[in-house]
């Protein structure tokens with residue numbers, strides 16, 4: 142940054158300093174950075190004492206029973222991870238298959254298949270704009286009775302939440318994958334087709350094996366999205382503060398836990414463990430973003446190096 | 450001589466705009482047929498009629514009769530009432546095509562040939578190594594790469610890559626080879642190598658080549674087809690009876706302005 146700014150002639154620098162749009166932008170960026178820093182500072186400051194004073198019912202114990210002075214959030218940590226991973230296990234393969242299907246039309250197919258493709262592609266794009274609460278609300282009425290009938294229980298359980306979370310992260314995964322895979326496939330056309338390959342063959346033999354980074358970063362970002370979502374687990378997972386043990390049983394995630402406790406209790410020891418939960422979520426998401434950033438950077442370099 | 454290609458009143462339109470308009474031609478099953486014409490006159494599109502590659506682009510309509518001899522006598526390539534042509538992958542295996550710029554796959558030299566062989570030609574695994582080797586020998590690349598078969602194909606030089614593309618097409622045992630300006634992206638030396646190779650291949654396969662250079666067309670072509678505005682306007686049989694100047698006269702351009 143420094144050398145380039147010193148290379149700018151003095152008048153120009155003065156002019157850009159007076160430019161109102163530029164100073165507004167700088168101000169906004171400064172505020173945002175400051176806000177993030179403060180957020181980190183505050184959460185860490187509040188979470189630190191919890192680390193140091195190791196009492197019996199502290200946040201790292203197993204049981205959440207605020208009435209008895211037990212503030213363990215182990216079950217919620219497990220709930221968050223288990224739910225996000227299971228949503229990913231359902232959503233990611235489905236997203237990959239969907240992405241391949243969208244980009245690999247078979248020549249000579251009927252007009253119906255072609256319009257189905259464009260409609261589905263359009264829907265996926267639309268899906269990113271639907272508020273989460275709408276998914277949750279629809280699932281309460283449509284999905285939970287179905288789950289109740291098939292696996293028993295109340296229907297507000299791990300399975301319902303995982304299915305709905307999978308739907309929620311699907312467009313993210315499809316869009317990320319298609320941004321990474323479609324240009325690679327495009328580069329193999331029409332030469333690959335002229336050899337007698339179908340688009341699906343090209344995808345399978347030449348695109349996917351070379352696109353491990355794209356695949357992995359869609360996995361990472363899908364996980365981040367699933368771990369961070371609050372409303373779906375809050376509305377569908379049953380929220381029992383217990384270790385997840387069966388797909389028909391309820392579980393509680395860190396996010397849902399924070400939402401519930403903050404809306405019910407004011408202050409007190411319960412809040413301490415909330416800061417812990419917040420710090421953990423922040424940590425997980427920071428790790429995920431960092432991971433995604435590194436993947437993005439290295440895959441961009443890879444693409445640059447690979448092109449000639 | 451039997452005909453390898455029979456076209457009758459072939460039209461191709463992209464989004465309602467005619468690009469190839471009423472081409473009829475019969476090409477014999479040996480030797481090099483060279484198509485020349487100004488850039489944008491529809492040469493590539495005409496080549497892609499033969500392996501039905503135009504259909505992969507949106508908004509394309511092809512009409513007319515196209516018959517190829519793919520080893521079992523003339524057969525219709527496009528569906529028509531009462532005609533069930535070969536499936537596309539099979540047609541394209543039998544009609545090899547090499548493009549203007551080398552388009553090797555981003556895998557090793559070996560896999561560039563082996564994957565099409567396994568997938569498209571369903572070659573048994575036991576024959577794989579031999580057929581890869583034979584294909585590479587056919588294009589004179591074996592000596593260069595025999596110790597580097599598992600190196601990324603993109604590390605080869607331009608001329609080597611183009612020969613690898615030829616080897617890849619030859620490995621599938623085609624009946625016809627289509628070449629779309631195969632030397633346009635190569636330097637003088639690599640061009641000479643590929644031209645030499647094509648001359649040898651012409652004894653075994655019917656070659657249909659689009660050329661960007663009059664010199665090449667005159668030196669290599671056993672017959673020249675001059676294309677203008679989507680139509681075949683002239684056909685010259687036999688070699689060396691024409692000069693570059695006459696040819697450019699036919700095209701209506703100065704030789705250096707051909708492309």
Ligand SMILES: Nc1ncnc2c1ncn2[C@@H]1O[C@H](COP(=O)(O)OP(=O)(O)O)[C@@H](O)[C@H]1O
Nearest residue numbers: 463468486487488489490491492493494495506
């Ligand atoms: N996939 C396509 N979609 C639309 N138009 C095309 C397509 N391919 C070729 N054309 C058009 O057809 C004309 C002839 O193209 P082409 O056959 O590539 O010419 P040439 O190979 O003789 O230079 C051009 O005007 C080009 O714009």
Ligand SMILES: [Mg+2]
Nearest residue numbers: 492493494629
């Ligand atoms: Mg062309």
